[in-house]
Amino acid sequence: MIRLENVTKTYGTEIPAVRDASFEVAKGEFVFMVGPSGSGKSTLLRLMNRQEQPERGAVWVAGKDINEMSDSKVPYLRRNIGNIFQDYKLLLNKTVFENVAFALEVIGRPKHVIRQQVPAVLDLVGLSDKEDRFPHQLSGGEQQRVSIARAFVNRPLILLADEPTGNLDPATGEGIMRLLDRINTTGTTVVMATHDQRIVNMMRRRVVQLDRGVIVRDQERGVYD
Amino acid sequence: MIARISYAFRETWASFKRNVTLTMAAVITSAVSLLLVGSTFLIQRAFDNLLTRWKGDVELIVYVRSDADVNQIQVIEDALNSQPAVIDVSKLRYLDQAESYAEAQKLFAGDPGTLRLLTPENIPSQFKVVPISQDSNLIRELGEQFRSLAGVREVAYAQDVFDVVARVSQFIRIATTAMSIVLLVVAVGLIWNTIRTAMFARRREIEVMKLVGATNWFIRIPFMLEGLMQGLIGGVLSCLGLWGLNTAWSNAVADFNDTELAALVVTDGYMRFVMFILLGIGAIAGAVGSGIAATRFLDV
Numbered sequence: 229m230i231r232l233e234n235v236t237k238t239y240g241t242e243i244p245a246v247r248d249a250s251f252e253v254a255k256g257e258f259v260f261m262v263g264p265s266g267s268g269k270s271t272l273l274r275l276m277n278r279q280e281q282p283e284r285g286a287v288w289v290a291g292k293d294i295n296e297m298s299d300s301k302v303p304y305l306r307r308n309i310g311n312i313f314q315d316y317k318l319l320l321n322k323t324v325f326e327n328v329a330f331a332l333e334v335i336g337r338p339k340h341v342i343r344q345q346v347p348a349v350l351d352l353v354g355l356s357d358k359e360d361r362f363p364h365q366l367s368g369g370e371q372q373r374v375s376i377a378r379a380f381v382n383r384p385l386i387l388l389a390d391e392p393t394g395n396l397d398p399a400t401g402e403g404i405m406r407l408l409d410r411i412n413t414t415g416t417t418v419v420m421a422t423h424d425q426r427i428v429n430m431m432r433r434r435v436v437q438l439d440r441g442v443i444v445r446d447q448e449r450g451v452y453d
Numbered sequence: 454m455i456a457r458i459s460y461a462f463r464e465t466w467a468s469f470k471r472n473v474t475l476t477m478a479a480v481i482t483s484a485v486s487l488l489l490v491g492s493t494f495l496i497q498r499a500f501d502n503l504l505t506r507w508k509g510d511v512e513l514i515v516y517v518r519s520d521a522d523v524n525q526i527q528v529i530e531d532a533l534n535s536q537p538a539v540i541d542v543s544k545l546r547y548l549d550q551a552e553s554y555a556e557a558q559k560l561f562a563g564d565p566g567t568l569r570l571l572t573p574e575n576i577p578s579q580f581k582v583v584p585i586s587q588d589s590n591l592i593r594e595l596g597e598q599f600r601s602l603a604g605v606r607e608v609a610y611a612q613d614v615f616d617v618v619a620r621v622s623q624f625i626r627i628a629t630t631a632m633s634i635v636l637l638v639v640a641v642g643l644i645w646n647t648i649r650t651a652m653f654a655r656r657r658e659i660e661v662m663k664l665v666g667a668t669n670w671f672i673r674i675p676f677m678l679e680g681l682m683q684g685l686i687g688g689v690l691s692c693l694g695l696w697g698l699n700t701a702w703s704n705a706v707a708d709f710n711d712t713e714l715a716a717l718v719v720t721d722g723y724m725r726f727v728m729f730i731l732l733g734i735g736a737i738a739g740a741v742g743s744g745i746a747a748t749r750f751l752d753v
Contacts, residue, residue, distance in 0.1 A: 277664075300668070307666035319658055330658075334667035336457055382665070 229255040229386060229417045230276055235285035237271055245271040246282070247441040253419060255385075258412045260428050261421040262452055263438035269421035272438070273388045276419065277309045278302050290385060307335055310379030310416075314391035316371045318363045324350065324374050325359040331378045349381040353407060369400035373407065380411055387411060389420040393427060401427060425452040457671070464675035465682065468651045475650055476683060479643040483687025483738060484694065486636030487731045491695040493629040494727045499717040500622035502559045507611045510544075513582040513592055515599050518606040519550065519575050525604030526578075532602060533580060539595055544583040553578050562718045564707070577606050637738060640687065644680045644742030652676060652750045659751070673747040680743020681736055688735025692728040699724060 230253040237246040246268040253259050261269045274280040275287050278294050286293050294305055318327050328346045337345075350356050353373040363371055372392060379387060389408060393401030405427050412418045422428065428435060428451060435450030436443060469476055515533070517526055526547075534542055548556065554573040561568045584592050596608040652659065662672050703718050719727075 303663075303666040303668045305666070306664060311664045317657065317661055317664075319661065330661065331665040333456070333460060334662045334665060334671060336671070338456055378665070 229253055229257070229290060230419070231288040232272075232275070233286045233288070235272075235275060235282045235287060237268075237275060237280060237282045244441050246275070248285070249441075249443050250285075251436060251443060251446055253417060255417055256412070256415050258409070258418045258431075258433045259420070260431070260433055260435045260450075261419065261438060262423060262428060262435055264423060266440075267438040268441040269438055270390055271441075273390050273419065273421055276386075276388060277306055277311065303335075307382060308385045310376075310382070310384040310387045312372070312375055312379050312387065312389040312392045314394035316363070316375040318371055318374055318378075320363050323360050323362055324355060324366070327363070327374055328378045328381050331381055335382070345381055346377075349377045352380070352410075353377045367400070368396050369403060372396065372404050376404070376407060376411070380416070384416065386417045386419070389418065389422075391422055391424075392420065393422065393424050398426060402430070405431065428452040461675045461678055465678045468655075468675065468679050469682070471654060472647060472651055475643075475647040479640065479647045479683045480687050480690070482636065482643050483640035483684055483735055484690035486633055486640045487688055487691035487735055488694045488698075489629060489633040489636055490734060491691055491727050491731050492698070493626070493633055494730070495695070495699060495719050495724075496625055496629065497622070498719050498723055500618065500625075502562055502719075503618055503717055504622070505556060505559050510583050511581045512584050512611040513596055514609045515580040515582065515596075515605055516577040516607040516609070517579060517604050519577050521578075521604030525602075529580065529599065529602055529604055532599065533582065536595060537585075539584055539586045539591055541583045541585045546581040548579050548581065550574065550576050550578045562720050564718075637734070640684075641738050641742040644683050644739055645746045647683065648676050648680050648743040648746035649750055651679065652746065669751060672751060676747040677740060677743045680739040680746070682739065684735040684737070684739020684742070685732065686735075687739075688732040691731050691735070695728065695731070696724070 232249050232251055235246055235249045236244050238244045249268075249272065261272060263269055271280060275282055276289060276294075278287075278297075281295050287295060289305065290308060292305070294302075297305065319330065322330060325346055328349060329342045332342045332345065347356065347359070350359060353376055355370060355373055355377065358366065358370065363374070366374070372395075376392075387408070392408070393404055396404065401424065408418055408420065409431070432449045432451070435445065435447050435452070437445035437447075515529060517529060530545075530547065533540060533545055536542075550573050554571065554576050557568070557571055557576060561571070586592065593610060596610060599605055600608050659672055699719060706718050
């Protein structure tokens with residue numbers, strides 16, 4: 229589903245954020261990317277939906293070299309990739325329903341599709357009764373669930389999660405983790421960057437460890453350290 | 454498709470309300486600059502009307518009585534042709550009554566009273582004379598000779614109006630064109646800035662749109678539409694202003710009957726043409742300003 233071949237990415241003239249990284253993620257797999265801040269986890273995620281382009285190497289997503297595709301094709305690539313962030317990136321002037329509907333609206337989905345899919349995905353993340361709330365009326369965990377609903381409403385092939393539990397207390401983070409696990413069991417490939425040791429150790433999934441931009445460990449059913 | 458169109462218009466309207474002050478500034482600036490552009494057109498046209506008799510270096514016009522017969526006209530023509538030292542015979546032109554009537558429509562545009570009295574039957578036909586000699590006294594002497602011929606009604610000299618008017622018209626043309634260009638650039642810049650501000654205010658939304666796979670055009674169009682509307686509203690305002698100005702001017706001119714000023718008026722048909730041009734320029738200015746902004750600031 230995702231394949232990186234000797235990818236190097238440098239910001240400015242500094243030492244590379246990612247150096248000569250190669251790995252593959254199979255369809256339906258769940259992968260943790262771990263490592264301290266600045267080790268290149270986020271950069272790797274940004275390379276996977278072409279928010280960044282590498283200096284060297286190739287990134288293949290769903291059978292396509294995404295750095296070879298023209299700019300005008302990138303939006304269609306991204307429709308297959310959901311994104312979740314530490315800071316949720318919700319639109320504060322829109323309700324829960326509108327935030328999720330927005331993702332469908334801006335890719336031109338008709339109203340009847342929106343009316344059908346948004347409640348379904350809100351039900352999945354357990355927020356059916358909060359459709360009309362605004363983000364500031366929700367807890368952090370609930371806001372992250374809205375952002376997951378928005379990322380998943382279009383049923384993407386891949387979900388990229390950048391520190392999704394970073395702003396949450398352990399119990400709430402666990403709930404989010406279980407939700408991502410459930411989404412993964414529907415066949416969606418999930419790549420999650422985190423430095424939450426507890427969660428990585430609890431889940432026992434594949435772990436890719438980064439240190440100063442270099443992949444130093446790639447382990448099935450791994451733990452944080 | 455309908456969902457997309459209604460989305461674009463909703464966003465445009467919301468952005469208008471969000472940015473009232475800047476939007477007003479952009480709209481007013483484009484209105485003022487377009488008003489100036491329109492005035493340039495009208496002033497130019499008015500002067501053209503005034504000078505239409507003298508186009509092509511014509512310095513002398515011999516008006517022929519409307520009741521003159523063919524022989525009398527022939528005598529005048531022969532007399533003109535007999536002066537090849539003073540007159541450029543090859544450029545001698547005779548306007549019959551129908552042609553003279555067409556010309557009068559422009560000349561008396563601001564004087565419908567006079568225009569009503571003229572018909573293709575009672576209007577004088579005319580010889581337009583281009584001299585070779587630069588000596589204005591010589592031309593005047595020659596003109597006075599023609600005045601005594603049987604079929605001649607009157608002789609007119611370009612010098613009496615032309616030189617001053619031509620110079621004034623030239624000056625006004627340059628001044629107003631320069632000012633309207635400067636103001637148009639300012640208007641495009643203001644629209645550009647308004648759109649940039651609108652995009653900055655919505656950068657979170659744009660970021661999310663890009664992440665969920667909205668195409669660049671989908672993101673851009675509401676902003677471009679906003680700029681286009683600003684330019685168009687400016688255009689409409691300038692049309693109203695221009696129409697008001699022109700009406701006031703025409704009324705004022707109508708009070709000075711029987712002067713050369715009567716030609717300094719623009720007809721409704723031309724006015725409509727200018728309004729159409731102004732709306733076009735307004736729309737283009739808006740689209741250009743917002744298009745540049747929407748393309749340059751889309752990267753988040």
